[in-house]
Amino acid sequence: MRIDIEDLHVAYGGRTVVAGAHLLAAEGEITGLVGPNGSGKSTLLRTVYRHLRPITGRVLLSGTDLRELTPVQTARHVAPLPQERGGDFELTVREVVAMGRTPYKRAFTGEDATGRDTIARALIEVGMDGRANRRFTELSGGERQRVLLARAFAQNPDVLVLDEPTNHLDVRHQVELLALLRARRRTTLVSLHDLNAAASVCDRLHVLHGGTVVASGPPRQVLTPALLAEVFGVRAAVVDHPLTGDPLIAFDHRAPADGVVGEDLAAAAEA
Template sequence: MRLDIDGLSVEVAGHRLVHDISLGAGSGRLVGLVGPNGSGKSTLLRCVYRALRPAAGSVRLDGEELHAMDAREGARLLAALPQEASTEFDFTVAEVVAMGRLPHQRGSGRARRTDTEVCERALARAGADHLAGRGFLSLSGGEKQRVLIARALAQEPAVLVLDEPTNHLDIAQQLEVLALVRDSRLTVLTALHDLNLAAVHCDELYVIAHGRIVASGPPYDVLTPELLAEVFGVRAHRVRHPESGAVQLLFDRLRRADAAPGACAPAPLPRPTQADPTAP
């Protein structure tokens, strides 16, 4: 399923936080949003999963306006994992994942055998089936994230929206979570803080600064030293990952001389060849 955002603007307490943003995520693509803290990434995503209403613009799934759908229909098509997803009560993992089936249940809302089987498959896909009987609050950060992704998968959505899914995770957990998201084969829109993770795992990137899209395209084309200096205020050196060939970044502080007109930029990497798996 294709996700399209057209001319989206968001106002909160009289302040415009997102300005006329348009972007698209093709079916089965993993599209990343990157930008400095406070740039508008989370605000944009809250509109996509309907926690906020936009001041202008639209969010469409295969051409259908998401905000015009009833809540149950929208939840069957799109699942979200907010940045600070929490469960206050100590439900078991199985109970947390079963909440993902609520949009598919009618009447009494009692789980059917089909619901139980879907939840079991979702836990297995997330590598969390061994946690089913554990209390959610007893889990580590990485385990909780796997369970919340399993809950989203149990919704059987076509589109998955993730806000900083690797937050507070160690490096192994970050890699595992993003591999899980990639393997889901869903249409995914995610905000990511780590530019190197975004470069490896995303098909396309949109860079947001001050509530506006300032660059978009494949990671190789977007993550240039010039853009990173302008948007993030850092001096970046581009290298190749020795196995995947993906562009990776090494950072220095941006000295005043680096930002001066005519300052020498690092030599560009050679363009990817056809054999390069990161080539667009």
Template sequence: MELTLDGLSVVTDGRSLVRELSLTVPSGQVVGLIGPNGSGKSTALRCVYRALRPSSGTVRVGEEDLDRLTMRRSAQLVAAMTQDGAVDLDFTVEEVVALGRTPHLRGNHALSGREQELCERAMDRLDIRHLARRGVLTLSGGERRRVLLARALVQEPRILVLDEPTNHLDVRHQVELLSLLRDSGLTVLVVLHDLNLAAAACDRLGVLSRGRLVASGTTGEVLTTELVDEVFGVKASVVAHPLTGHPQLLYSLNSPL
């Protein structure tokens, strides 16, 4: 299912946080949003998972205006893993993962056998089955983020939205998580700060600066020395990964600030 942001703008307290953002995430592709802190990436994502209503413009899932769907229906189509990943109650890991089925349940019905199997498979994929009976508040930040992604997958969305999903993860779990996204078959919009991970994981990139989309295209088209310097203020050499050919950035710590 295709995701379209069409002329999206967000103005709050007289400040333009996102300005006329138009971006398409083709069905089944992974599109990354990159840009400096405060460039509007998380704000744009909040509009997609309906935590924030845009001041103008629309978000469409397929041919449908997201704002015209019921919250239940939009939750069946779009799952989100937010930046903070706050969990206030000390549910067990398996209870938190099972909450992903909430948009599909009627009343207080128990999970079906298929749904229980879905939860177990998601915990296996995220390497958290051994934590199933642990209270989620006892987990490390990285473990908790894997629990929240498992919950999102259990939701069986068509579109997955993730805000800095690799935060707190060790290298192994960063690579596994991004590999999972690439192989999921879902339409994915993800915010990443690590440009090399973005280059490896994403089919296309959109670059935000001061709320505006300043570049979009394939990773090779977007990640150039000139753009990284202009948008991020960093001098970097761009080389091809020896195995995949994806662009990789080499930074110099001696670059002037």
């Protein structure tokens, strides 16, 4: 399945955060959202998994407006991993992952063989099968992140919507997670702060700035020094990665791009 977003306007906290966004997440591709803090990435994703309702515009799932689907129908097609991780689950790791099977269960029924196999496979995929009986509250931030990703996998969705899925993960688990997403080849819409990770794993990028999509296309086409200076306020060169050939962004950490001063950086940090 594919996601099409058409002329999306979303207000949050009394202000318009997304203003006229158009974008595509093609079937089987990993589509990345990148942009500075406060650019509207999380708000847009919350609208895709129906946590927020748009003022105007549509989110289409293979041509069907998501508003025409019931919550259960949506949950069978779209699985989110939001930034709000939740740390108060008084459940075991396995019980948290089993929550992903809720859209497929009838009231007052237990797990079937398919559900048990799906849960077990999801735990193995994220490397948490050895901690299935641990309490979720006892886990580190990175371990919780992997458990919640397993919950999304257990939902067996057509579309994954992931908001900063590599947060709290060490380098090894970041690499493993992104490799796992590529191996699954599900339609994936993901926001990433790490532009080099986005350049490596994503088939298509959409750059958000001020609530609008200002650039779209393959990473090599989108991530240019001019765009990095204009949108992110940084000086950078884009070269070929020596191991993979993907675009590699080399940032100048000594100074921001011309015209970006301390006040601008402080405002961005507060956004």
